[in-house]
Amino acid sequence: MNSILILICVTLALTAISFVFARQKARRQLAVAAKTIHSQPSYHGWFAGLMSGGLAFLALIVSAFLSLSPLFTIVLMVVLAVLGFFFAMNRIGADFRARTYVEYFIKSILVLCSLIAVFTTIGIIFSLLFESMRFFKEVSFLDFVTGLDWSAQTAFRDDQVGQSGSFGAVPIFAGTFLITLIAVSIAAPIGLMIAIFLSEYASVRAKRIIKPTIEILAGIPTIVYGFFALLTFGPFIRGFAESMGFGIPTQSAFTAGVVMGIMIIPFVSSLSNDVINAVPQSMRDGSYALGATKSETMTKVVFAGALPGIIGAFLLAISRAIGETMIVVLAAGGAANLTANPFESVSTVTFQIVTLLTGDLEFDSPKTLSAFALGLMLFVVTLLLNMIALIIVRRYSAKYE
Amino acid sequence: MSQSKIKFSCRDVRVAYSGKEALHGIDIEIEDQGVTAFIGPSGCGKSSFLRVFNRMNDTIPGCKVTGIVKMDGEDIYAPTLDPVLLRARVGMVFQKPNPFPKSIYDNVAYGPRIHGLAANKAELDEIVESSLTKAGLWDEVKDRLKDGGTGLSGGQQQRLVIARTIAVSPEVILMDEPASALDPIATAKLEELIDELSKKFCIVIVTHSMAQAARISDRTAFFHMGNLIEYDQTSNIFTNPTDSRTQDYITGRIG
Amino acid sequence: MSSSPSIHASERALKRLKKRHARERRFKVMGLSAIAIAVMALIWLLYSVIGTGYKAFYTHSFTLDVEMTESVLDPTGARDPDALRKSNYRRIVQNAMYERFPDVTDRKAKKELFDIISTSGAPNHLRQMAYNDPSIIGQSFTITVPTSDDVDQLLKGNIDRDLDESRRKVSDRQIAWVDQLMETGEIKSGFNKGFFVNPDSRDAELAGIATAFLGSLMTLFVTALMAIPVGIGAAIWLDEFAPRNRFVDFIEININNLAAVPSIIFGVLGLAIFINFFGLPRSIPIVGGLVLGLRALPTVIIATRATLMAVPQSIRDGALSIGASHVQAVFHHKLPHAGPGILTGSIIAMAQALGETAPLLMIGMVAFLTEVPNSPTDPATVLPVQIYIWSSNAERAWVEKTSAAIMILLLVLILINGFAIWLRNRLEKRW
Incomplete structure (x- = not known):
């Protein structure tokens, strides 16, 4: 690791040296040129620097691939860098368009930066698909999406009985759905009402206080919500239920769902606030002029206009809830129960991924591979939700432009 | 004209936005019959003044109205007065047509619904039809009442807004440069409609077009830099103005 | 036309208007409650974290006289650093504790006595000292080390002294010793520096971030x-x-x-x-x-x-x-x-x-x-x-x-x- 760091420093040093010398030469040479010059001396410097530094870097990559010795690598780098330097030095002159090449290089780097985001997506899809395929070789896809029994953790080595484990993911999907439902049915109305209050009722001063306060909720890391659910909210709910004569566990779909709902409130409120504010004031004026109250204007006119955007916001909130991890890991309980009772321990897709992929990994056992299959499901579902939401929101915002 | 009653009477009305005064003490009486036009160069305060009559200025943060405005002898800025009720009685049509993102039918039915003017669907249908008819739009839209109001042309949209306003059965209709976003043909149609409506409603119209004021109004008030300069029968204002500034404006020297 | 009363001023209309305004107020209250719920959730969350967490920023430490007995730590006298690493520093701390309370003779009581102090923290502290400077072996000096987390919790008031002995983590005897040590100033509370400079540990009193x-x-x-x-x-x-x-x-x-x-x-x-x-x-x-x-x-x-x-x-x-x-x-x-x-x-x-x-x-x-x-x-x-x-x-x-x-x-x-x-x-x- 350290030797690579040194070699990178060597590359940078070669670049800098070439830059300085080439610029100096260009300055001398271009000073006597009578006509307007295309490239300023520093561009000639950059050209030389990039030539020698680029070749040195190439040498570094090649020798890293061939695992050559550090000493040989340095020699190779310096030789190539010197060659590149002289190549560039020879070109210096009023007619050489160094700037064009340098700018071409800059633009190529920028393209590369944009492509990294694409590569990330491709990487996600391929890594999920690849391991999932291996999983579906051992467990049929149909069994996976329709099976009612999940006990991945008990699937062990070949010599154990019941080695195939049980990979019916329906209880996992049901648990995810239940928690998402609870979370969104808390976040959606509260978030929406906050957005409405902020855009229609709050004074400028009240807005200045309320908005950042709500946004603090969005800035709190999810692990903190998880801890709060586990140690404060869960016991509180259990205590409350006990005082009413019910016995419920601390960790349940309800505990995780409610706390997740609180976490998503600012997400819903800020997205809805944007779409509500995008409805032109003239709509409101038209309604007020007919003698409508603020709430009538809001629910019957503004809401009608903002509805697509609000649906988009809700879809994004659902996608967010499905992918949320730390709260469910700490507070959902984790038992793969197929239940509609919110006061039972349930498991979710993200919970299973965490349990299956932390600790010892065996990339040839269906236990580990099943996490990738679940990850693929998670990715596909959230991707679809995001796409639909983005299309709705985009179409909606185009309407009022 | 002389036996017409006074609808609005204003004493020393001032409008200020965030402490900056836009209207400096207006005294005016607006008659019940016919069309009253407010003219003047842009920024003279005529639109701000129009919004005084249905308290639309209340919806603008930082806007403050002082002075006395009476409608049928009743102070409309009294704390006991309900702006919602006032606006049902004083309708308004805006500069840019602003139909709601709903069907044509629902646009017109919106006001009657919130005010509970129809006891059943049949009554509501009747109100919608008669309002659209009065606004001269019925024949053009009767086959597509379920279509969106925003799909109509600009002139149709503005007439839809007028239909929406008269569906609430107001006493007064305020119009804030209603033709400024329309082409000449739609404008002509709209002016015809205003003439027709003036038989049943008290109409106050703000316009930047002197020709329009001359064509459609019975009385004209000229505003300049936040002051009411002159208020008289339209014919007098345009043929024999008493103030030199009115003279300058109608001859095109200011504005 | 103003002579005919407006339909908006009819009794029915006014009654309806009242209802509409009530609905308006309810709507506004709903908005306010939504904000109140969000803000209260935030306050609850912060309160539950801060209300518990602030106590971790101070802790209790024990100042103890120890004697680095050569016969225990380095019987051969070679001062070999590797051997010194493995020496029995636990015994040194135990001896120091028994010295401090010479009356304690019973085996069970001795164990309880030793448990007042951080049972791995104190020996590790001495080990580090001996490793850095082997010449301290054979000398006597005082060290300041964390108390056990149970004692710390007791002194922070998180353990109910009125509870039956079998149901709490510190015994009656331990409470008596700790109170005595508090009085003499041998156990003192102070800023918990260890929380910031220590790595993770199995022992709560030693764990840091x-x-x-x-x-x-x-x-x-x-x-x-x-x-x-x-x-x-x-x-x-x-x-x-x-x-x-x-x-x-x-x-x-x-x-x-x-x-x-x-x-x-x-x-x-x-x-x-x-x-x-x-x-x-x-x-x-x-x-x-x-x-x-x-x-x-x-x-x-x-x-x-x-x-x-x-x-x-x-x-x-x-x-x-x-x-x-x-x-x-x-x-x-x-x-x-x-x-x-x-x-x-x-x-x-x-x-x-x-x-x-x-x-x-x-x-x-x-x-x-x-x-x-x-x-x-x-x-x-x-x-x-x-x-x-x-x-x-x-x-x-x-x-x-x-x-x-x-x-x-x-x-x-x-x-x-x-x-x-x-x-x-x-x-x-x-x-």
């Missing part, structure tokens, strides 16, 4: 190094140089979607690519930083693009019109104007990355580590993961520690976000 804090710093450094330059580069290309075609549309949609992909998926990606495919070690900040870097990338791109778009086109056109090349116009004129906004967006993206937990669990930054990392290639953990690890311990002392770690995390986040807001207010131009 140093490994996690340094791990977070290193991880974030790698994240910033990767996400910010690449993100800005991508944003510039998309905003200025990209042609308008299907492929660029696809890149843009892709970036928007990537921003909304659950963070745990990025962890799975890191596990499959960096660890399984490239064979990089697990648990190290470099891998964690790369994973969070990919996660933060779309956020940085989106924030940067928003800022770039807000810079008026006239600035770039002005530069172009005096003969600057497109690249020069962008880098010399547009980018400097967008600088503050880009910086703010990047800082906020880093704050988000600092709070991430799930992706780092996937790449194994969840190990129990008793060493502080020296470089981004040493195994480490990060603050949120440390909180996750500790949160599985239900004992009061651990809950206190966990809450305190959360307080530190939130404090750092507040500082980072506050800095970003300050920067924005100070530097950002309005067009």
Whole structure:
């Protein structure tokens, strides 16, 4: 690791040296040129620097691939860098368009930066698909999406009985759905009402206080919500239920769902606030002029206009809830129960991924591979939700432009 | 004209936005019959003044109205007065047509619904039809009442807004440069409609077009830099103005 | 027409109006309650964390006279450092404790007595001292070491003294000793420095956030190094140089979607690519930083693009019109104007990355580590993961520690976000 760091420093040093010398030469040479010059001396410097530094870097990559010795690598780098330097030095002159090449290089780097985001997506899809395929070789896809029994953790080595484990993911999907439902049915109305209050009722001063306060909720890391659910909210709910004569566990779909709902409130409120504010004031004026109250204007006119955007916001909130991890890991309980009772321990897709992929990994056992299959499901579902939401929101915002 | 009653009477009305005064003490009486036009160069305060009559200025943060405005002898800025009720009685049509993102039918039915003017669907249908008819739009839209109001042309949209306003059965209709976003043909149609409506409603119209004021109004008030300069029968204002500034404006020297 | 009373003034209409206003008030109250619920949830959360966590910032320590008996520690007298590491420092501490309370003879009582002090902390302290300077063997001096976490909890008032002895973690005898030691000043409360400088430990009184804090710093450094330059580069290309075609549309949609992909998926990606495919070690900040870097990338791109778009086109056109090349116009004129906004967006993206937990669990930054990392290639953990690890311990002392770690995390986040807001207010131009 350290030797690579040194070699990178060597590359940078070669670049800098070439830059300085080439610029100096260009300055001398271009000073006597009578006509307007295309490239300023520093561009000639950059050209030389990039030539020698680029070749040195190439040498570094090649020798890293061939695992050559550090000493040989340095020699190779310096030789190539010197060659590149002289190549560039020879070109210096009023007619050489160094700037064009340098700018071409800059633009190529920028393209590369944009492509990294694409590569990330491709990487996600391929890594999920690849391991999932291996999983579906051992467990049929149909069994996976329709099976009612999940006990991945008990699937062990070949010599154990019941080695195939049980990979019916329906209880996992049901648990995810239940928690998402609870979370969104808390976040959606509260978030929406906050957005409405902020855009229609709050004074400028009240807005200045309320908005950042709500946004603090969005800035709190999810692990903190998880801890709060586990140690404060869960016991509180259990205590409350006990005082009413019910016995419920601390960790349940309800505990995780409610706390997740609180976490998503600012997400819903800020997205809805944007779409509500995008409805032109003239709509409101038209309604007020007919003698409508603020709430009538809001629910019957503004809401009608903002509805697509609000649906988009809700879809994004659902996608967010499905992918949320730390709260469910700490507070959902984790038992793969197929239940509609919110006061039972349930498991979710993200919970299973965490349990299956932390600790010892065996990339040839269906236990580990099943996490990738679940990850693929998670990715596909959230991707679809995001796409639909983005299309709705985009179409909606185009309407009022 | 002389036996017409006074609808609005204003004493020393001032409008200020965030402490900056836009209207400096207006005294005016607006008659019940016919069309009253407010003219003047842009920024003279005529639109701000129009919004005084249905308290639309209340919806603008930082806007403050002082002075006395009476409608049928009743102070409309009294704390006991309900702006919602006032606006049902004083309708308004805006500069840019602003139909709601709903069907044509629902646009017109919106006001009657919130005010509970129809006891059943049949009554509501009747109100919608008669309002659209009065606004001269019925024949053009009767086959597509379920279509969106925003799909109509600009002139149709503005007439839809007028239909929406008269569906609430107001006493007064305020119009804030209603033709400024329309082409000449739609404008002509709209002016015809205003003439027709003036038989049943008290109409106050703000316009930047002197020709329009001359064509459609019975009385004209000229505003300049936040002051009411002159208020008289339209014919007098345009043929024999008493103030030199009115003279300058109608001859095109200011504005 | 005004002579005929308006239909809006009829009795029925007025009654209806009253109802409408009531509905209006209810609606407003609903809005206010929504805000109240959100704010109360925030207050409850902060209260439950701070109310427990603040106590972890002070702790109780025991000042004890010890004698580094040569016959126990180094019977051969060779002073061999390796041998000194394995010597029985526990015995030294035990002897010191028995010396302090000579009346205690019963075996069970002796054990209870020893349990007052941090049973691994005190011997480790002596071991470190002897290793650093073997000449102290044979000498007598005083050391100050943490009390056991149970004693600490007792003195913080978290253990009910009125409870039956069998139902609490400290015995009646221990309470008596501790009270006596408090009176003499041998046990004192003070600032809990160990919480900040110690790595993780099995013993609550010794556990600290140093490994996690340094791990977070290193991880974030790698994240910033990767996400910010690449993100800005991508944003510039998309905003200025990209042609308008299907492929660029696809890149843009892709970036928007990537921003909304659950963070745990990025962890799975890191596990499959960096660890399984490239064979990089697990648990190290470099891998964690790369994973969070990919996660933060779309956020940085989106924030940067928003800022770039807000810079008026006239600035770039002005530069172009005096003969600057497109690249020069962008880098010399547009980018400097967008600088503050880009910086703010990047800082906020880093704050988000600092709070991430799930992706780092996937790449194994969840190990129990008793060493502080020296470089981004040493195994480490990060603050949120440390909180996750500790949160599985239900004992009061651990809950206190966990809450305190959360307080530190939130404090750092507040500082980072506050800095970003300050920067924005100070530097950002309005067009």
